[in-house]
Amino acid sequence: MDFRNVQLPREIHSGSGIIEEIGDVCDNLLPKKDVTILTGPTTKKIAGNHVIEILKESNYEISEITVNLATEESVEEVVKDSKDSSAILGVGGGKVIDVAKMASTINHIPLISVPTTAAHDGMASPRASIKNDKGTVSLKANAPFALIADTTIISQAPYRFTAAGFSDIISNLTAVEDWKLAYKLINEPFSDSAAALSVMTAKLLIDEADNIHPNNENSASVVVKGLISSGMAISIAGNSRPASGSEHKFSHALDMIAPKPALHGEQCGVGTIMMMYLQGGDWQNIKSVLDKVNAPTTAKELGIDEEYIIEALIQAHNIRKERYTILGDRGLTREAAENIALKTHVIE
Known part of the structure; x- marks a missing residue:
């Protein structure tokens, strides 16, 4: 790097x-x-x-x-x-x-x-x-x-795509926490400027959540600017660490397991709720913000069976094993995965 x-x-x-x-x-x-x-x-x-x-x-x-x-x-x-x-x-x-x-x-x-x-x-x-x-x-x-x-x-694109982009940016918050953890535990190279830009971008979009609406050009503009800023954070880091952590591992595992996955950003948003819970952060606020923009926050809203959510949580640590996250090297037990998904109301 x-x-x-x-x-x-x-x-x-x-x-x-x-x-x-x-x-x-x-x-x-x-x-x-x-x-x-x-x-x-x-x-x-x-x-x-x-x-x-x-x-x-x-x-x-x-x-x-x-x-x-x-x-x-x-x-x-x-x-x-x-x-x-x-x-x-x-x-x-x-x-x-x-x-x-x-x-x-x-x-x-x-x-x-x-x-x-x-x-x-x-x-x-x-x-x-x-x-x-x-x-x-x-x-x-x-x-x-x-x-x-x-x-x-x-x-003019279906609003679902804009909400997914919003969710993808919000996932920067857990991604950066995972990056910090890897820096502390295994001395992975860390860029303060890339991390700061990534987190700032996510927080700016959280502040704009009440203004994100369907068929609204200003809403599209806000999300586009956020996506550009997030992409620049990746460029500064030289890899996707500022915008891809355990929540992305969950999404990629879901892509492999679920017969019909949802949009990438939608899955990352739901993953962010659960990984923020694991990280000890304010997962309720993440869920509230995603609800405001009508982005999925549950397995039902993703259109994915709850069993696939659990299995993806269990398998997520195997995705890009070189990338250390809150999931660790051994991952989650089935009991822990079920508990996380239930506690965050991703499953019922």
């Missing part, structure tokens, strides 16, 4: 209708007028087609790729098709941007991140979640060269 080498986006453009400026952004940043545009089946209609239209009017040569899943195979396809491009534009949600991020890193070309939802901090961070034969892994990647976050488009 090298705190002396920090990768941050060179430019961040955020606001209502900002996507209309994408041609100027590309002209200012890129040496050639040939780009690869990555979208998803739905996000192509939401924003991808418009981005293509704008860039074609600016005389860009465009290669289009549609991504369905964030897999190694998808990354390989994009790497092959974009090797002669001056940049990759990831226009979509987390899966699209993660694939674009890895492909741009491998090809040593810039990534311009154009998120269509505010579901998690991947829009600005130097990490990518990619699925392989071992499950979903978090990989080191280059941070986006530029970020264009149109809050009008993001506010």
